[in-house]
Amino acid sequence: xxxxxxxxxxxxxxxxxxxxxxxNIVEGLQLEVTGRTTKCIAEEIQSDVLVVGDYKVVSTSEDxxxxxxxxxxPYGKQLHHLENVHSGQFAFTSKESxxxxxxxxxxxxxxxxxxxxxxxxxxxxxxxxxESIAKKEKLDGMQLELRQLEEAVGSIHKEMLYxxxxxxxxxxxxxxxxxxxxxxxxxxxxxxxxxxxxxLWHLKTFFxxxxxx
Amino acid sequence: MRIWALLLGIxxxxxxxxxxxxxxxxxxxxxVECVYEEVEYDGDMVYGNFxxxxxxxxxxxxxxxxxxxxxxxxxxxxxxxxxxxxxxFEFRAPRRGLYKFCFHNPALAPEDLTFYIHVGHIPGIxxxxxxxxxxxxxxxxxxxxxxxxxxxxEIRYMQNRDKRHRxxxxxxxxxxxxxxxxxxxxxxxxxxxxxxxxxxxFSKRIGYNRx
Numbered sequence: 001x002x003x004x005x006x007x008x009x010x011x012x013x014x015x016x017x018x019x020x021x022x023x024n025i026v027e028g029l030q031l032e033v034t035g036r037t038t039k040c041i042a043e044e045i046q047s048d049v050l051v052v053g054d055y056k057v058v059s060t061s062e063d064x065x066x067x068x069x070x071x072x073x074p075y076g077k078q079l080h081h082l083e084n085v086h087s088g089q090f091a092f093t094s095k096e097s098x099x100x101x102x103x104x105x106x107x108x109x110x111x112x113x114x115x116x117x118x119x120x121x122x123x124x125x126x127x128x129x130x131e132s133i134a135k136k137e138k139l140d141g142m143q144l145e146l147r148q149l150e151e152a153v154g155s156i157h158k159e160m161l162y163x164x165x166x167x168x169x170x171x172x173x174x175x176x177x178x179x180x181x182x183x184x185x186x187x188x189x190x191x192x193x194x195x196x197x198x199x200l201w202h203l204k205t206f207f208x209x210x211x212x213x
Numbered sequence: 214m215r216i217w218a219l220l221l222g223i224x225x226x227x228x229x230x231x232x233x234x235x236x237x238x239x240x241x242x243x244x245v246e247c248v249y250e251e252v253e254y255d256g257d258m259v260y261g262n263f264x265x266x267x268x269x270x271x272x273x274x275x276x277x278x279x280x281x282x283x284x285x286x287x288x289x290x291x292x293x294x295x296x297x298x299x300x301x302f303e304f305r306a307p308r309r310g311l312y313k314f315c316f317h318n319p320a321l322a323p324e325d326l327t328f329y330i331h332v333g334h335i336p337g338i339x340x341x342x343x344x345x346x347x348x349x350x351x352x353x354x355x356x357x358x359x360x361x362x363x364x365x366x367e368i369r370y371m372q373n374r375d376k377r378h379r380x381x382x383x384x385x386x387x388x389x390x391x392x393x394x395x396x397x398x399x400x401x402x403x404x405x406x407x408x409x410x411x412x413x414x415f416s417k418r419i420g421y422n423r424x
Contacts, residue, residue, distance in 0.1 A: 176386070195404040206415070
């Protein structure tokens with residue numbers, strides 16, 4: 001690994017190379033939306049996380065097809081709703097943690113029409129506006145990338161801590177279940193024995209009363 | 214000088230394509246659901262994972278899992294797997310183009326699937342030789358970014374599996390309490406019923422024994 005001291009040198013790219021990078025940017029997932037069905041994509045997001053989404057119709061089976069998009073929060077609140085568009089953008093900061101759903105469907109109900117929709121969905125570190133941060137703090141290419149890596153490492157650390165907490169909760173739950181299995185087994189056995197004893201006693205007194213024993 | 218700074222900013226944003234934080238996207242698979250990913254360069258590494266979130270499993274055989282079939286831009290099958298509940302996959306894309314990832318659900322009930330797909334590109338040695346401005350440090354930084362993305366993907370996979378295990382454990386806890394209470398109630402009911410029945414039987418026949 002080249003030591004970090006050498007990394008902060010000036011980093012000049014030619015225009016041709018820049019063009020190479022920019023013209024080849026095709027990010028994100030592509031979904032196929034058909035006339036009959038609604039395509040929904042969801043993600044579990046924590047509270048207070050920046051979410052940025054960008055969707056664009058890439059290819060259609062017929063001309064003049066447009067899509068309707070709807071983004072809802074876990075409690076059903078509508079965050080974004082556009083009808084009959086070819087592209088759109090949405091950005092929001094999640095207020096509650098839960099499942100955020102983005103649904104797409106076509107206006108026409110014909111089963112044979114379909115279109116490909118490119119969806120770019122970024123959360124957290126990837127959603128930040130790095131261009132304006134670079135301009136504000138005057139970072140050059142290398143510094144900006146290292147800054148992004150630093151933020152990515154920070155978010156990975158946070159996710160690991162969250163995972164550790166969840167594992168601790170699950171371990172407590174498992175230990176509780178384990179001890180409960182033991183106690184409920186003993187309780188079941190005692191109930192069974194107790195009921196059997198009561199049956200014998202009750203029938204004995206009953207037969208003695210009826211003068212059969 | 215300012216124009217250079219702006220261009221550098223744009224270039225850095227372009228390089229950040231590989232630095233998206235992990236998308237753990239969820240979708241419901243009824244029979245077949247397909248997503249597409251664009252691979253920009255020949256020989257790019259494509260990796261990902263998926264976890265089936267089963268919320269209430271009664272019989273394990275009813276939920277065999279989800280099959281993944283990856284088709285290349287020329288229609289050739291690049292990767293396929295048998296029905297699995299959770300899997301990590303990785304392959305090197307031979308050609309650039311649009312790759313189709315299809316998830317098949319052999320069961321009758323729709324399944325919730327959480328998946329993640331990442332296409333990673335590292336400027337290689339041939340780019341270094343061609344471009345005199347592409348320093349080895351850029352390659353190293355790109356490799357570092359890719360490694361961090363891989364770590365992020367692993368964490369997402371573990372989180373999704375943890376969710377699945379958690380729902381199993383909570384279901385076990387609920388079943389334990391419900392079945393124990395139901396068993397006790399039924400046992401009490403059956404024994405009281407037995408005693409009552411025997412009492413009735415002997416109340417009717419009491420006359421015959423006297424004879």
